Amino acid sequence: MPFPPPVRTLSGPRRRTLLASAAGAALMAGCSSDKEGSGKENPGAGPTSAEERARARAAADSAGLLERYDAVLAVHPALTARLAPLRAEVVRHVTAFGGAQGGARPSASASASPSVSVSPAPSVVVPANAKDALADLAGAERTLSDRRVAALVDLPGEAARLLASVAASGAAHAYLLTEGAR
Template sequence: MPSYRTAPRSRPGPRRRSLLAGAAGVASAALLAGCSDSADSDADGRPSAARRLRAAAAKDSRELLRRYDAVLAAHPSLDGRLGPLRGEVKRHVEAFEKSTGGNTPSPTAPASPSGAPPKAPTPRVSTDPKTAVRDLAEAERELADRRGKALLDAPAEEGRLLASVAAAGAAHAYLLTEKEDDK
């Protein structure tokens, strides 16, 4: 018999395979919980922060779309220039509404007595087409900046969508001011 102690054949406690299987089970449970419908609501039944973020982004995009419509109504000659950008903003509205299930109530506006949400006032538009376009570019830039800041706290899926739409808004602002700079 050797004069030194030999290690026992099996160590006490859980084995490596058991630990890995347990960790995989915990990770799977966490992923499944993250994919459930309860992710759209907090524990108290209110919409989750991600859902509120999407609803606010949809509202902002709808307001920007109304600005485009107001400028185009006041200056129909700008349709060739603004039409494609307006179409993109409309797609942004649809993307945010799709990600909220189409249910994007205004978080601050109370419902009218008839139960329908109140209609937003038409944005004021300058009588000068260049000023109207410049104001539209400023609105695009401001919204892109706000969305860029919102990315800091946004969950992954909403963050990707916000980043994409913020980049598009910054590009719109550039395109709206580029033609003015060339003249």
Template structure:
């Protein structure tokens, strides 16, 4: 009776050892701190995203203010939407204010007073329906950008951006459907 030859023991490291070593090395390289901060840049990336979101909300507030200045009759339907945009700006600027990167404030939340010195006058459409479409386009564009950007930020900021994006999409719907 013949027996099979004995199994050869491979010389050198095993495949699992090589894969584990390569993975460990990649993790060490990927987790090393970058020039932004001690935590690999997460905090400064988060703060920059938060400040940008506050500035974006500020720009949207300026559009609302310009439309309200050009079409005072739209104050009743626009005031609640504008107040929510102001709340978003405050929420995004809240943490940025603690780090000194707060976005500028144009008008007190809830006030429909246009900002005279903050930026050049926006070209608001002459008709009310077109002015609402102007705001709807701005809301939709910002909501889409926030939905995309929230994938690049951590936890609470991602949730805040998702909430603001959902509100912006709802505003766009109300501005277009409410105008019909």
């Protein structure tokens, strides 16, 4: 059974039209530049200084993790087949954040010397037992992943997505390092 037509016809704009035009005006006002008082830098102008600092820190953190992988591999070369894919991902993370490219086994931290030594860096202590070394590496991955998740709040769009992706990868690495030991 069809509904009867409305008793009276309304003149003037409909409620949907008014709401749509008000929403459009609000969107246009949200697209203002920094000069107009939005307090944020123009997203099309490139990365903000906070974003650049976050990327530099993430690159340095990944480089430090790479140094840790290299130290474990230097002390426990039998783990090479197991750690090589995870280490390769960490190299990609360094590159994704704009860090120094490479993947050789030198010390890769931002403050490290340019030597190409295969021996572990003095700042990284590797347990003599391979199982403990893997647990230590998993702990480093987990800690860094947690710190990256906490840093997401302060980052805009693309930088936050990249950091979230790398944090998820680090959590997966921690899982793989601990599950293989069981």
